[in-house]
Amino acid sequence: MDAAISQDELQLAARNHGMPLEALRYPITPAGLHYLLIHYDIPDVDADRWTLSVEERVAKPLTLSLADLRERPSREVTAAMECAGNGRAFLAPHVVSQPWLLEAVGNATWTGVPLRLILEEAKVLDDAVEVVFTGLDRGIEKGVEQSYQRSLELDLALTDDVLLAYEMNGAPLLPQHGFPLRLLVPGWYGMTSVKWLASISVIAKPFQGYQHTAAYRYRGTEEDEGTPVTRIQPRALMVPPGIPDFNTRERTVPAGLCLLEGRAWSGWAPISRVEVSTDDGETWADAELEPLETRWGWRGWRFEWAADEPGEYVLCCRAQDEAGNVQPDEAAWNLGGYSNNSPQRVRVTVE
Amino acid sequence: MDAAISQDELQLAARNHGMPLEALRYPITPAGLHYLLIHYDIPDVDADRWTLSVEERVAKPLTLSLADLRERPSREVTAAMECAGNGRAFLAPHVVSQPWLLEAVGNATWTGVPLRLILEEAKVLDDAVEVVFTGLDRGIEKGVEQSYQRSLELDLALTDDVLLAYEMNGAPLLPQHGFPLRLLVPGWYGMTSVKWLASISVIAKPFQGYQHTAAYRYRGTEEDEGTPVTRIQPRALMVPPGIPDFNTRERTVPAGLCLLEGRAWSGWAPISRVEVSTDDGETWADAELEPLETRWGWRGWRFEWAADEPGEYVLCCRAQDEAGNVQPDEAAWNLGGYSNNSPQRVRVTVE
Numbered sequence: 001m002d003a004a005i006s007q008d009e010l011q012l013a014a015r016n017h018g019m020p021l022e023a024l025r026y027p028i029t030p031a032g033l034h035y036l037l038i039h040y041d042i043p044d045v046d047a048d049r050w051t052l053s054v055e056e057r058v059a060k061p062l063t064l065s066l067a068d069l070r071e072r073p074s075r076e077v078t079a080a081m082e083c084a085g086n087g088r089a090f091l092a093p094h095v096v097s098q099p100w101l102l103e104a105v106g107n108a109t110w111t112g113v114p115l116r117l118i119l120e121e122a123k124v125l126d127d128a129v130e131v132v133f134t135g136l137d138r139g140i141e142k143g144v145e146q147s148y149q150r151s152l153e154l155d156l157a158l159t160d161d162v163l164l165a166y167e168m169n170g171a172p173l174l175p176q177h178g179f180p181l182r183l184l185v186p187g188w189y190g191m192t193s194v195k196w197l198a199s200i201s202v203i204a205k206p207f208q209g210y211q212h213t214a215a216y217r218y219r220g221t222e223e224d225e226g227t228p229v230t231r232i233q234p235r236a237l238m239v240p241p242g243i244p245d246f247n248t249r250e251r252t253v254p255a256g257l258c259l260l261e262g263r264a265w266s267g268w269a270p271i272s273r274v275e276v277s278t279d280d281g282e283t284w285a286d287a288e289l290e291p292l293e294t295r296w297g298w299r300g301w302r303f304e305w306a307a308d309e310p311g312e313y314v315l316c317c318r319a320q321d322e323a324g325n326v327q328p329d330e331a332a333w334n335l336g337g338y339s340n341n342s343p344q345r346v347r348v349t350v351e
Numbered sequence: 352m353d354a355a356i357s358q359d360e361l362q363l364a365a366r367n368h369g370m371p372l373e374a375l376r377y378p379i380t381p382a383g384l385h386y387l388l389i390h391y392d393i394p395d396v397d398a399d400r401w402t403l404s405v406e407e408r409v410a411k412p413l414t415l416s417l418a419d420l421r422e423r424p425s426r427e428v429t430a431a432m433e434c435a436g437n438g439r440a441f442l443a444p445h446v447v448s449q450p451w452l453l454e455a456v457g458n459a460t461w462t463g464v465p466l467r468l469i470l471e472e473a474k475v476l477d478d479a480v481e482v483v484f485t486g487l488d489r490g491i492e493k494g495v496e497q498s499y500q501r502s503l504e505l506d507l508a509l510t511d512d513v514l515l516a517y518e519m520n521g522a523p524l525l526p527q528h529g530f531p532l533r534l535l536v537p538g539w540y541g542m543t544s545v546k547w548l549a550s551i552s553v554i555a556k557p558f559q560g561y562q563h564t565a566a567y568r569y570r571g572t573e574e575d576e577g578t579p580v581t582r583i584q585p586r587a588l589m590v591p592p593g594i595p596d597f598n599t600r601e602r603t604v605p606a607g608l609c610l611l612e613g614r615a616w617s618g619w620a621p622i623s624r625v626e627v628s629t630d631d632g633e634t635w636a637d638a639e640l641e642p643l644e645t646r647w648g649w650r651g652w653r654f655e656w657a658a659d660e661p662g663e664y665v666l667c668c669r670a671q672d673e674a675g676n677v678q679p680d681e682a683a684w685n686l687g688g689y690s691n692n693s694p695q696r697v698r699v700t701v702e
Contacts, residue, residue: 032383
């Protein structure tokens with residue numbers, strides 16, 4: 001729990017923003033509070049000269065401007081997005097990469113053209129199996145120079161809620177969220193939703209890019225081929241109650257009734273249950289769920305804690321989805337430090 | 352240079368956002384990229400019920416709504432803002448607090464009522480010497496429970512560019528920047544520009560609050576009374592050129608002419624000179640300064656680097672202001688880790 005972070009990791013933490021957990025109070029995460037994970041640099045894009053190309057295994061290759069995309073039918077999707085590395089910094093043994101604690105999340109409403117419409121317009125050929133998305137961001141990982149690229153299997157790419165998004169919460173994308181256009185794949189960890197799109201390539205065999213074969217796999221050892229990181233595992237988080245200590249972020253709450261509130265999400269199925277523990281996971285009680293408003297957005301919950309006895313407490317919460325996925329007491333370690341959805345622990349002193 | 356960061360410090364880094372340095376390219380920092388330092392939590396404010404009180408050594412105490420403030424004459428001020436702790440994580444011996452590298456900066460245009468107008472309206476009494484600003488954010492530092500408070504000497508409070516700001520870059524303040532109202536004191540480190548204002552108290556003797564007497568002082572030892580941290584020391588930063596390595600953020604640049612660009616600022620006087628070194632500070636050459644557009648905003652600069660020879664380089668930059676303040680080769684260490692304006696060092700491989 002107290003692994004030292006190197007200066008290289010700190011450089012990553014300084015530029016990849018987390019969502020301060022009190023921002024769980026907002027149904028939609030305000031501008032600037034949604035998490036960010038930027039592999040390389042935010043590219044400098046001139047929207048007037050920018051185009052998106054749709055190419056390779058299509059009968060009708062396309063070159064589309066932002067205006068072209070905005071003229072096409074649009075759709076809004078509200079989705080909780082989370083980084084696959086959220087929780088990484090709690091893992092032991094320590095995993096060196098962006099050192100997320102629990103802040104790598106946000107909930108936003110995205111507007112864009114359904115990808116399906118663009119693929120239909122381009123007339124995908126019969127031998128197509130995947131769609132590759134290439135961003136304008138370029139860098140080096142473990143010696144491999146690359147543009148950021150991820151692919152989707154064709155079946156998923158043709159589902160209605162996968163968007164080519166040009167707006168976030170009703171405003172044009174901010175530079176750091178992929179301006180002028182990004183992919184949005186709701187329910188999947190954020191690495192899937194490629195930002196700063198340059199091209200979409202339909203291909204006839206599975207994509208073997210770095211971000212599929214080297215990164216974003218659940219692997220136990222370097223030799224292990226592993227399995228791909230895909231959809232978001234269930235997680236509940238709470239707004240830390242009371243007031244914080246500046247240095248430790250530990251909380252102080254006055255004795256009496258304390259309302260605990262938070263959000264929960266899963267990329268596999270709607271959230272069906274949130275539980276709260278006020279004794280560091282020894283015993284659990286059901287939280288009250290808010291109505292399920294959207295399929296992919298996070299779900300609110302609340303729990304009235306009778307914090308009558310002064311003392312030290314560790315508050316925890318955990319979520320379950322309709323497919324039966326639960327947050328484990330301790331998530332399995334893996335080499336990349338992905339999907340650590342062990343329950344949040346919040347230290348509180350009741351006074 | 353490689354002091355280990357604890358998990359407590361990482362918690363601070365995860366919630367206090369830095370400005371990724373490629374965002375130096377924007378003349379005005381876009382929403383969500385300006386740095387943030389939030390001592391406690393972002394408060395939850397209902398703007399319809401919120402009021403600002405102006406009280407104590409005034410003949411006419413005021414209670415003002417946001418609408419009241421918006422009805423009064425307004426002023427726009429563009430200002431570079433920097434955290435007093437920027438550069439702290441490079442110091443040795445290590446200083447435990449928010450572990451900033453170099454990202455704690457941003458340049459924004461603020462709109463609000465000049466504080467002077469409100470103080471004149473409240474009719475400050477003759478014995479007044481300082482003005483105390485209290486925020487709605489509450490927490491504990493070194494055992495002291497407090498609302499965040501800072502004061503200004505009356506002379507400074509009555510200068511034209513000190514604002515009660517309700518807009519940032521033409522939009523209402525975002526929650527994390529002090530919605531609905533914050534102080535803006537251009538040229539001073541960010542701790543001065545109190546966010547989420549609740550009250551303004553005019554007082555007849557110097558303020559002795561925690562953020563003046565315990566924090567934000569240049570001190571060599573715990574026993575040292577020290578001197579207050581006030582205006583922003585000069586600093587130049589560059590957009591790191593080329594492309595980054597994901598883990599180390601080290602840069603790779605193709606051989607040939609490489610344009611280096613950045614910004615510089617000082618709270619003491621306008622920037623008069625920026626120099627660049629491509630040999631880790633052995634030799635320096637003048638950068639070309641962009642026109643000085645505003646008094647408090649950062650000033651752009653550029654330098655054409657003839658990066659003809661493949662190899663390893665360390666690029667540096669440093670600024671000087673019209674008052675003769677310069678960036679030292681190595682800034683003086685102090686207990687709080689404030690104002691470390693030693694020159695930026697960017698490792699680059701030319702290929």
